[in-house]
Amino acid sequence: MKVLVIGSGGREHALVWKIAQSPLVKRVYCAPGNAGISELAEIVPIAADDITGLADFSEREKIDLTVVGPEAPLALGIVDLFRSKNMKIFGPGKSASRLESSKVFAKNIMKKYGVPTADFRVFLDKDKTLDFVRKAQRPLVIKADGLCAGKGVFVCATLEEQENAIIAIMQEGVFGAAGRTVLIEERLEGEEASIIVVSDGEHVLALASSQDYKRIFDFDRGPNTGGMGAYSPAPLVTQEMFAGIERKIIIPMIQGMKQEGAPFCGVLYAGVMIDAEGPKVLEFNVRLGDPETQAILPRLKSDIVEMMLKALDKGLSKATVEWDERACVCVVVAAGGYPGAYEKGKEIVGLPELKDREDVVVFHAGTKKLKTQNSKFITVTNGGRVLGVTALGDSIQAAIGTVYSALEKINFEAMYYRKDIGKRALPRVVPS
Ligand code: AMP
Ligand code: GLY
Secondary structure, three states, X not given: OEEEEEEOOHHHHHHHHHHOOOOOOXXXXXXXXXXXXXXXXXXXXXXXXXXXHHHHHHHHHOOOEEEEOOHHHHHOOHHHHHHHOOOOEEOOOOOOOHHHHOHHHHHHHHHHOXXXXXXXXXXXXXXXHHHHHHHHOOOEEEEEOOOOOOOOEEEEOOHHHHHHHHHHHHHOOOOHHHHOOEEEEEOOOOEEEEEEEEEEOOOEEEOOOEEEOOEEEHHHEEEEOOOOEEEEOOOOOOHHHHHHHHHHHHHXXXXXXXXXXXXXXXXXXXXXXXXXXXXXXXXXXXXXOOOHHHHHHHHEOOOHHHHHHHHHOOOHHHOOOOEOOOEEEEEXXXXXXXXXXXXXXXXXXXXXXXXXXXXXXXXEOOEEEEEOOOOOEEEEEOOOEEEEEEEEEOOHHHHHHHHHHHHOOOEOOOEEOOOOOOHHHHHHHOOO
């Protein structure tokens, strides 16, 4: 088979890495990819959101299966476009993708099908929104309805923060049309986990649990980022809790979407907040998480391509999945300054030392290859999140030890990473 992966981040490197291991696959392509991906796949210089360009390429190259990494092409309807041309593509169609591209749509589905989530109100008018928060006088979360590259959520403690968020979204229009409608939610407290499943529209196959780290600094301080690290499994999510999440959240959503005439085939990601009352949904994504994928796929023993083909053939009811018992920890290495302004083009050294390790994989995100004056190729930084250094270990503690000693081998100017990835899980696995 010829498989095309769409995207250019760490998640897509992990997908390409895993897909290339499938005995069903002869050749992998990636559009637009990165330096790490170029060692495993043929790079196709087409942007992830150029869906007609991607469809033309796939038709011309007779691609057998396309796998979509990020949300933008899904929201643009890439799956509907490929299907209209009888090409196989793994991911939800445009209407099912609204679970991520419209937070109001997702909330209304959750409400209709009794899925636990924070109470909410929807607003279109700035003055009415301001009026509501001024009267409410409690911690609230202000969210722009549409896709904002992970920046459209404001978790506010004070009225001033709430007012500022509303003015930024509804008056200054910082998110454009994505902020035309605003959602106000009760602020939930607790610990977050990522529950990711593959669905064929009717049945689901759950992937291993994971947790990610959204803040830039240790101990969850500083602004939100695309994700600074992840680990899997998440000991917080016991088997019993996982079963409850499937029963009360995942299955009602899959059945609900079918009933709505928008069956969900692809990867459904539920971000949940777990408190004393149990898990409640914070958000749905219609794709794999980044960096959760980098911590999940190294533990997946089963063939991912077979799993995707089964989902496309509505055959997940009898499918099983096998996991490596080991724990996996991924630490994201960022360019200094991220998530604010940062520089690109810094040479990354030390990568060859970590090649050929069974227990360490370096997934690339913002990297590219550069030809030097003496015709040598070097790898340089090309984004805010640069690498996802990932290690397996017999325990989460062992994986943490391995990942941080691997990180010592890598260097580039102003490189930054968190020092506490995975440590949150330790009190649950190591008796104190
Ligand atoms: P979302 O994109 O909706 O998941 O929001 C991004 C992040 O904001 C989540 O991962 C949570 O950390 C936080 N968040 C979202 N909704 C809530 C809520 N209702 N209560 C507390 N935190 C929230
Ligand atoms: N790690 C969160 C996300 O992928 O949206």
